[in-house]
Amino acid sequence: MKKVLVITCFLLGGLGLANAQQTSPVWPGCEGSEDVKKCFNQKLSKHVQENYEYPKNDAGEYVRGKVTISFQIDENGEVAINSIEGPEPKVNQAAREMIKKIPDMKPGTLNGEPDARNFTVPFNF
Numbered sequence: 001m002k003k004v005l006v007i008t009c010f011l012l013g014g015l016g017l018a019n020a021q022q023t024s025p026v027w028p029g030c031e032g033s034e035d036v037k038k039c040f041n042q043k044l045s046k047h048v049q050e051n052y053e054y055p056k057n058d059a060g061e062y063v064r065g066k067v068t069i070s071f072q073i074d075e076n077g078e079v080a081i082n083s084i085e086g087p088e089p090k091v092n093q094a095a096r097e098m099i100k101k102i103p104d105m106k107p108g109t110l111n112g113e114p115d116a117r118n119f120t121v122p123f124n125f
Contacts, residue, residue: 025073025117026106044102044121052098052125055090065091068122071099075114077107082118091125 023036030039054062067086071079079102084092107114 021109021111022115023109025077025108028103028105031106047102048098048123051101053094054125055094057090063088063090064125066122066124067092067095068120069095069099070118070120071102072116072118073105073107074116075107077105077114079104095123095125 024040026036027040027043030036030043033039054064057063065086065088067084067088069084070082072082073079079099081096081099084095084099086092086095108117109115
C-alpha cells in the first residue's frame with residue numbers, strides 16, 4: 001500500500017511539473033524572435049566573437065585554452081558568474097571579463113514569475 005502511495009505522489013508531482021509554463025531569458029534584440037533560444041545562442045556567439053580578448057604570455061604570444069563557464073541569468077536579468085574552469089589562468093581571466101560584458105536581459109520565467117536560469121558552456125579560445 002505504501003508503494004502505491006509513493007508512486008502516486010511521484011506521478012502527480014511529475015504531472016504538476018509537466019504543466020509548468022517556462023520561458024527562456026531574452027537577449028536584447030531577440031524580443032520579437034520566433035525562436036528565442038536560437039536567437040539567444042546566436043547573440044551569445046556574436047558576443048564572444050566581439051568581446052573575448054586573447055591574453056598574451058610573457059613572450060608576447062597569444063595564450064589559448066579550453067574553459068567551461070557556468071553562469072546564471074538571475075530573476076532581474078543580470079548575469080552572475082558561477083565558475084570558470086580551465087587549465088590556463090590567463091584564459092580563465094579573459095573569459096571572466098568577456099562574460100561580465102553580457103548585457104542585462106529579460107529574465108526567464110516559470111509560471112509567469114521571473115526565474116533564475118543556469119547555463120554551462122564550454123569554449124575553445
